[in-house]
Amino acid sequence: MNCDEVMEAMQRDLDGDLTAEERRRMQIHLRHCPDCVPLYARLRRLSSKLENLPKVEPPCSLVDALLPRGAVLSPDGQWRAAVVAEGGAKRVVVHDAAGAARFRGHALSPDARVTLQWEGNALVYDVVTAQDGRETAERWRVNVAAGTEERLPERPHP
Amino acid sequence: MHVVDPHLLRDARAGNREAMIELLRQIETPVYRTAYYLLGNEHDALDVTQEALLRVFMKLHTYEEKAHFHTWVQRIVTNLCIDLYRRRHAYTALEALDGALPDASRVEDEVERRDLAADVKAAIHRLSLHQRTVVILRYLQGFSYQEIADVLNLPLNTVKSHLFRARQQLQVWLQDHVKGGIGG
Numbered sequence: 001m002n003c004d005e006v007m008e009a010m011q012r013d014l015d016g017d018l019t020a021e022e023r024r025r026m027q028i029h030l031r032h033c034p035d036c037v038p039l040y041a042r043l044r045r046l047s048s049k050l051e052n053l054p055k056v057e058p059p060c061s062l063v064d065a066l067l068p069r070g071a072v073l074s075p076d077g078q079w080r081a082a083v084v085a086e087g088g089a090k091r092v093v094v095h096d097a098a099g100a101a102r103f104r105g106h107a108l109s110p111d112a113r114v115t116l117q118w119e120g121n122a123l124v125y126d127v128v129t130a131q132d133g134r135e136t137a138e139r140w141r142v143n144v145a146a147g148t149e150e151r152l153p154e155r156p157h158p
Numbered sequence: 159m160h161v162v163d164p165h166l167l168r169d170a171r172a173g174n175r176e177a178m179i180e181l182l183r184q185i186e187t188p189v190y191r192t193a194y195y196l197l198g199n200e201h202d203a204l205d206v207t208q209e210a211l212l213r214v215f216m217k218l219h220t221y222e223e224k225a226h227f228h229t230w231v232q233r234i235v236t237n238l239c240i241d242l243y244r245r246r247h248a249y250t251a252l253e254a255l256d257g258a259l260p261d262a263s264r265v266e267d268e269v270e271r272r273d274l275a276a277d278v279k280a281a282i283h284r285l286s287l288h289q290r291t292v293v294i295l296r297y298l299q300g301f302s303y304q305e306i307a308d309v310l311n312l313p314l315n316t317v318k319s320h321l322f323r324a325r326q327q328l329q330v331w332l333q334d335h336v337k338g339g340i341g342g
Contacts, residue, residue: 011322015296015303042329049278049332050297058190059200062208063182066215 001029010040014047060086072116081123083114094144103144162227182211189235195294196239198283210235232309281331289324
């Protein structure tokens with residue numbers, strides 16, 4: 001192999017594309033060529049840097065925003081309420097008909113059980129959380145237009 | 159390359175909502191990764207990822223099983239990124255694809271320019287759009303030459319030539335950086 005052929009072989013070697021015989025012939029050239037050896041080292045270093053580029057992840061799940069599990073429509077069809085998971089927590093999010101988030105509730109425990117229901121244009125949601133073997137229930141009411149939520153007093157037991 | 163469960167794919171195509179959500183969850187991160195490295199920032203990457211997921215959702219029924227599913231998905235996201243890039247840079251298609259230095263000279267911020275030389279990620283961003291795409295598919299998606307050729311609809315030899323030139327260019331840029339770094 002001459003230097004040009006070896007350049008191509010070095011590149012293909014980085015991709016695991018050489019046969020054993022091609023690799024052997026490349027290495028014979030590298031043993032004798034003072035120009036190709038440092039280039040081969042730089043290419044291998046570069047390739048390893050590229051392999052180690054940070055495997056970035058989206059900061060939040062876009063699938064949840066796009067197709068929330070169990071989304072509940074308001075009676076007039078204007079709002080769509082859903083529970084979304086975000087960075088180790090859950091929260092209630094209400095989108096408008098165009099898909100824009102119009103309300104985001106407070107962070108809930110990731111294992112909280114949440115049920116959603118609409119009372120007119122107010123969203124009411126129940127949160128059941130297990131703590132030390134006991135379950136606690138909270139009820140929240142959301143005023144979507146105002147972007148606020150308030151905790152409702154304890155429900156009387158039936 | 160990671161392969162999608164054919165049953166999941168079949169159920170999603172048949173309109174099963176839970177299967178569709180699961181399928182989109184599986185491709186969300188690889189799609190975001192390509193967009194992030196092609197566009198160079200989180201904000202644009204999130205926008206394009208959302209658009210790509212929506213297209214997969216809307217067009218899954220047109221997907222033909224001749225192509226690998228991941229190849230099909232990566233074609234959608236790379237096309238969206240290339241479209242966005244062209245709109246941003248107001249280049250003609252030819253300049254955007256063949257220009258060796260798309261935007262290095264346009265960077266106004268001096269600090270940013272120093273970072274460009276400093277970092278592999280920034281160096282990738284100095285590559286032409288096609289070279290950058292090939293590097294990302296090879297290293298961030300682990301695609302073979304043939305899979306990259308399928309995504310970009312390019313001949314195999316063109317893919318190799320983009321990849322080899324990109325690495326040749328990158329090792330020169332990063333070498334310059336090391337030399338420059340000793341003195342300054």
